[in-house]
Amino acid sequence: xxxxxGGEDLLPRLFYRKDTKLVAKKILGxxxxxxxxxxxxxxxxxxxxxxxxxxxxxxxxxxGKTKISKPMWGTPGTTLVxxxxxxxxxxxxxxxxxxxxxxxIRALEPLKGITMMKNRRRKEKIHELCxxxxxxxxxxxxxxxxxxxxxxxxxxxxxxxxxxxxSFEIGSTHRIGVxxxxxxxxxxxxxxxxxxxx
DNA sequence: CATATGATGGACT
DNA sequence: GTCCATCATATGG
Numbered sequence: 001x002x003x004x005x006g007g008e009d010l011l012p013r014l015f016y017r018k019d020t021k022l023v024a025k026k027i028l029g030x031x032x033x034x035x036x037x038x039x040x041x042x043x044x045x046x047x048x049x050x051x052x053x054x055x056x057x058x059x060x061x062x063x064g065k066t067k068i069s070k071p072m073w074g075t076p077g078t079t080l081v082x083x084x085x086x087x088x089x090x091x092x093x094x095x096x097x098x099x100x101x102x103x104x105i106r107a108l109e110p111l112k113g114i115t116m117m118k119n120r121r122r123k124e125k126i127h128e129l130c131x132x133x134x135x136x137x138x139x140x141x142x143x144x145x146x147x148x149x150x151x152x153x154x155x156x157x158x159x160x161x162x163x164x165x166x167s168f169e170i171g172s173t174h175r176i177g178v179x180x181x182x183x184x185x186x187x188x189x190x191x192x193x194x195x196x197x198x
Numbered sequence: 199c200a201t202a203t204g205a206t207g208g209a210c211t
Numbered sequence: 212g213t214c215c216a217t218c219a220t221a222t223g224g
Contacts, residue, residue, distance in 0.1 A: 049216070058216070067209070085217040086206040104216060134217050177216055197217095 009162040013152045016076035020094040020101035024050040025170055025188050027092075031161040032108060032151075034140040039116050041140045043108025043130050044163065047189040047196050049175045051091075053100035058178035061100045072100040077152040081144045087134025090142050092151055092160070106133045106176070106187070108140075109195040116141075132197040168193075 011030060016023055025048075033042040051059040053072070060082075061069040071080045071093055080091040080102050095101035108130035110117055117129045117139035130136040137143070142158070151160045169192075172185040176197065189196050 051216075060216075063210090082216095083208060084206095084215060086208085087217055089216060091216090106216085132217070175216070179215080 010152055010154060011077075011160050011162050013075075013077045013150070016092060016094050016152070017096050018076075018094065020050040020052055020103060021186060023092075023094045023101075024048040024103045024186070027103060027160065028170060028188060028190055029166075029168060030163045031111065032105065032140070033112075033159050033161060034142055034146070035157045036141045039113060039141070041110075041113030041116055042161075043110045043112075043136065043140070043195075045105055045107075045160075046109050046193045047105075047107035047187070049104040049106055049188070050094075050186040051102050051104060056182065057180040058175055058182070059100075060102075069100070071148065072102045073098060075150070077150050079146055079149050079151060079158060081137075081142065081147040083144070085134070088137040088143055089133045090137050104133060105136065107131050107189070107195055107197045108136045109193060110139070113140075127195060131195050135197075 027045055030045055031042055032045055053061045061072045068082045074093055076093055078093045080093055081088055091102040091104050093102050110129050121129050121139050129139045146158045149156045149158050151158055168190045171189050171191045173187045174181045175187045
């Protein structure tokens with residue numbers, strides 16, 4: 001059983017059971033919590049990317065179900081974690097079951113457990129803690145160990161808590177680091193936030 | 199501030 | 212052997 005992580009106002013499964021691009025935008029400003037043993041770290045989601053199925057050439061699902069992509073067809077609101085270039089990348093599955101989709105979390109604004117994040121990252125500057133998809137998993141201690149967990153379950157070690165949102169503008173660009181992107185812009189971020197990826 | 203380059207581990211052909 | 216949904220460091224302005 002895990003400690004209460006605060007907030008406890010989780011986004012419901014239905015929130016994720018929608019068009020991936022919509023989820024990628026609407027999840028901005030909400031809070032990702034991760035707990036390991038008794039350490040809790042958390043940050044506000046400030047940057048995301050939307051990935052679809054075989055029709056999306058940049059998606060891990062572009063070539064159908066593989067070891068990495070198969071969970072994209074699974075239950076919305078569950079986690080998808082895999083390694084690229086020796087860093088873990090953290091995604092949340094979207095769309096109804098049987099339809100592939102996932103949102104990649106690309107950057108967080110550090111909120112809780114900042115000392116722990118500094119230790120894990122071996123960096124002192126706040127803006128170097130969670131300003132990239134591989135950095136934030138290192139800062140929060142996210143590994144494949146939590147793959148498949150539901151961020152909608154209060155007993156899960158990884159949850160997304162609804163924020164009492166201040167208003168902000170959403171920017172969009174092409175996705176970062178992909179070789180074959182589509183015309184549509186599928187990266188979304190909170191305009192002006194100082195913790196975006198670089 | 200910007201751009202360039204090498205290291206990195208695993209999945210896949 | 213090739214290809215990454217990346218990052219840290221180095222160099223130049």
